[in-house]
Amino acid sequence: MKEIKLDHITKIYGHASLDVKITKDKTDVILDIFEGSRFFEGLLRGKKYEEASAITSRICGICSDSHVLTSILAVEDALGIRQTKQTELLRELLVISGWIRSHSLHSYFLALPDYVGAGSIIDMAKTHKEEVARALALQRIGKNMHMAIGGRDVHTITAVVGGFTKVPKNEEIKFMLKELKEGKKLALETVRMFSDMKCGKFERKRNFLSLKNDENYAIVGGDIDFNGHRIEKDMYRKHLTLQSRENSTTKIISFGKEEIMTGPLARINNNHQFLSRGAKKALNESGISLPSNSPLESNVFRAVELLHCIDRGIELLKSFTPKKEEIKKVKINGVCKGCAVTEAPRGVLYHEYTIDKRGFIRNSDIITPTAKNVRCIETDIKNLLPTIIKEQDDKIVLELEKLIRSFDPCISCSTHFLEVNWSGRKNS
Amino acid sequence: MIRVGIFSFTCCEGCQLQILDLGGRFSELAKYFDFQHFRLAQEKNIEGKFDIGIVEGSIARKDELEKIKEIREKCSYLITIGACAVSGGVPSLINPLKKSYAKKPDLQNTSSIGKHVKVDYNIRGCPIEGNEFEMVLIDYLIGKRHGEINHPVCVECTQRKIDCLFNKGLPCLGPVTAAGCNAQCPGNDTACEGCRGLIEDANLLSYKTELKRMGFTEKEIKNKLSRFSEGTKQ
Numbered sequence: 332m333k334e335i336k337l338d339h340i341t342k343i344y345g346h347a348s349l350d351v352k353i354t355k356d357k358t359d360v361i362l363d364i365f366e367g368s369r370f371f372e373g374l375l376r377g378k379k380y381e382e383a384s385a386i387t388s389r390i391c392g393i394c395s396d397s398h399v400l401t402s403i404l405a406v407e408d409a410l411g412i413r414q415t416k417q418t419e420l421l422r423e424l425l426v427i428s429g430w431i432r433s434h435s436l437h438s439y440f441l442a443l444p445d446y447v448g449a450g451s452i453i454d455m456a457k458t459h460k461e462e463v464a465r466a467l468a469l470q471r472i473g474k475n476m477h478m479a480i481g482g483r484d485v486h487t488i489t490a491v492v493g494g495f496t497k498v499p500k501n502e503e504i505k506f507m508l509k510e511l512k513e514g515k516k517l518a519l520e521t522v523r524m525f526s527d528m529k530c531g532k533f534e535r536k537r538n539f540l541s542l543k544n545d546e547n548y549a550i551v552g553g554d555i556d557f558n559g560h561r562i563e564k565d566m567y568r569k570h571l572t573l574q575s576r577e578n579s580t581t582k583i584i585s586f587g588k589e590e591i592m593t594g595p596l597a598r599i600n601n602n603h604q605f606l607s608r609g610a611k612k613a614l615n616e617s618g619i620s621l622p623s624n625s626p627l628e629s630n631v632f633r634a635v636e637l638l639h640c641i642d643r644g645i646e647l648l649k650s651f652t653p654k655k656e657e658i659k660k661v662k663i664n665g666v667c668k669g670c671a672v673t674e675a676p677r678g679v680l681y682h683e684y685t686i687d688k689r690g691f692i693r694n695s696d697i698i699t700p701t702a703k704n705v706r707c708i709e710t711d712i713k714n715l716l717p718t719i720i721k722e723q724d725d726k727i728v729l730e731l732e733k734l735i736r737s738f739d740p741c742i743s744c745s746t747h748f749l750e751v752n753w754s755g756r757k758n759s
Numbered sequence: 760m761i762r763v764g765i766f767s768f769t770c771c772e773g774c775q776l777q778i779l780d781l782g783g784r785f786s787e788l789a790k791y792f793d794f795q796h797f798r799l800a801q802e803k804n805i806e807g808k809f810d811i812g813i814v815e816g817s818i819a820r821k822d823e824l825e826k827i828k829e830i831r832e833k834c835s836y837l838i839t840i841g842a843c844a845v846s847g848g849v850p851s852l853i854n855p856l857k858k859s860y861a862k863k864p865d866l867q868n869t870s871s872i873g874k875h876v877k878v879d880y881n882i883r884g885c886p887i888e889g890n891e892f893e894m895v896l897i898d899y900l901i902g903k904r905h906g907e908i909n910h911p912v913c914v915e916c917t918q919r920k921i922d923c924l925f926n927k928g929l930p931c932l933g934p935v936t937a938a939g940c941n942a943q944c945p946g947n948d949t950a951c952e953g954c955r956g957l958i959e960d961a962n963l964l965s966y967k968t969e970l971k972r973m974g975f976t977e978k979e980i981k982n983k984l985s986r987f988s989e990g991t992k993q
Contacts, residue, residue, distance in 0.1 A: 341798050344772055367769030367819025367850065368865060374852040378982055385952060386986070389849040392773025392886065440779060440800060451801030453794065456786055467782040474780055482947035484780065485773040485886040489947050496948045580864075691978075743771050 342441040345742020360709045368580040375695045380406050380686050381492050388486045391744045396429030397675035399487050405682040406492050409669025412659050418494045425480045427640045432473030433676035434637040437739045439466030442630055445733050446528050465517050472514045479503040493659035511644045518638035525631045526617035534624040538589050539597035542674050548605040550674045556601050557586055564672045584703045591703040593678025595632040607642030610635050626737045677739050699744040764796035764809040768816030768823050769850050773886040774841035775799050781889050809834045817843040817850045819869040831876040839872045842885035846956050846988035847871045885954035908939040909958050912951050915942035924950050935961035954987050
């Protein structure tokens with residue numbers, strides 16, 4: 332028997348370890364999550380509807396904007412609030428700024444060191460000056476954009492139910508445009524860097540889950556696409572099954588009984604025709620043929636999405652003249668329920684709330700991308716192992732880590748669940 | 760070189776993100792501080808003794824409790840970063856209900872670091888300010904130690920000439936919350952949410968009376984005051 336144990340995997344968000352046991356007959360793989368439960372659905376109970384976005388923002392530092400936006404959209408869905416064009420635009424810009432930050436952070440700080448043989452980006456400061464400079468510039472661009480729209484660098488304060496407490500000034504719009512134009516070149520270089528790196532291929536048939544609409548690269552709004560089947564957002568939750576595991580603080584999520592893969596690979600496969608012109612061209616030049624079934628290619632796809640987000644940001648900002656708008660007034664006509672789905676940097680994110688007639692949250696349900704990917708990561712490891720098992724131990728570990736990191740798992744996100752008996756839950 | 764270890768417990772890791780986000784300024788710090796343990800950023804992490812331990816997150820599990828005691832032993836100077844570590848933060852909001860949900864590895868209450876071990880300095884906020892983090896490390900380097908900020912956010916609003924949101928009828932927590940954020944939320948026309956915790960001599964009685972007069976219910980006021988701190992004296 333061979334046993335591989337990765338205690339406390341580095342360079343991912345949150346706390347997880349990997350346990351692999353290989354015997355003659357079978358391979359057992361457990362991605363063990365040992366982060367404290369935070370029971371977000373429990374602690375939201377009895378809070379006012381307007382507090383939900385600020386509280387759920389704290390599920391995750393790196394994709395807080397996605398939680399904020401999904402939460403606001405779900406509450407507005409419940410309360411029947413329709414948004415102005417300007418608010419919709421600002422929200423998309425906010426999420427884009429979060430994506431720029433998240434994708435550039437993952438690409439350079441968490442993934443790249445594996446491919447250049449360094450332990451961390453700190454070690455790369457002397458050996459890879461150009462790459463490090465590019466990483467810091469992209470980070471800065473995302474952060475500044477986030478400050479201008481969201482008001483703070485992490486955990487947005489301006490985006491609330493009903494609109495924005497503050498809109499960016501004209502000079503801030505100009506500044507963002509200038510920076511994004513600079514970022515375009517850097518993002519393209521990022522795509523080329525990962526394309527040239529030959530991240531390897533590891534193929535297996537997968538069930539892709541992403542948002543989809545007929546107009547654009549779906550990040551906010553649209554239906555859900557699972558393996559080519561379109562599902563309306565209101566019906567989505569019924570298809571998901573949640574499974575507990577002993578001593579683990581995350582839930583394993585499946586689509587019916589099927590394993591799910593969500594994130595950049597699913598999005599590019601399903602929605603590549605809606606990428607910006609520049610991103611499409613860069614994707615073509617990468618030489619990857621679609622659909623891709625190799626998670627390792629997510630590294631390239633993430634960079635392609637980074638470029639797309641920058642292009643989309645420029646497109647939205649170019650013709651934008653911000654004006655002060657009042658926050659929409661809320662009227663509650665009794666108990667109501669609403670939900671929303673968006674694409675977070677790591678995949679499809681779902682929030683659902685039931686609100687009572689005084690505006691207090693009665694129930695909530697939050698389903699994060701990483702919880703959906705856990706099963707897929709484990710099966711991938713099982714399948715990858717036989718191909719590398721003859722290598723030296725440290726090489727095996729590196730390959731496993733590369734695979735895990737290519738999903739950009741966010742363990743913090745996956746461990747927010749409330750421990751309730753889901754099987755007894757009504758889906759109405 | 761000053762040996763530094765950065766450790767993370769139950770939280771969103773947004774404070775570590777603020778450290779990574781220092782970018783070029785982090786590289787400057789790395790000239791004087793040897794970040795020997797920083798799991799989010801690097802492959803090799805040493806478990807040895809440290810001059811400074813930096814701790815993010817709250818203590819929610821039994822193994823976390825053992826780990827923080829171990830870390831305290833190893834570090835000469837212990838700094839907590841962010842609301843979760845300083846006062847329990849958002850994860851501790853579950854405490855009144857946790858008993859009925861918690862599984863085997865969980866503690867009955869999710870709590871701050873200071874509840875279990877001695878802390879030498881608290882960097883407040885949800886998330887922390889990168890500038891403040893940098894300043895605290897540089898101060899350590901030059902041997903300067905200082906007390907924590909204990910004046911309300913109102914002082915910073917006045918300095919920045921921000922129109923008072925509380926006077927406009929918004930439930931701003933500025934009058935009772937510790938400053939240090941440069942009044943970031945009021946500066947964005949948003950009421951302070953109290954992420955840096957209460958000042959020592961906060962006049963809660965009078966604050967709550969005012970909020971009630973503005974039409975907020977007891978429950979709403981309690982929710983607002985407790986978002987970032989377990990068992991806040993109310």
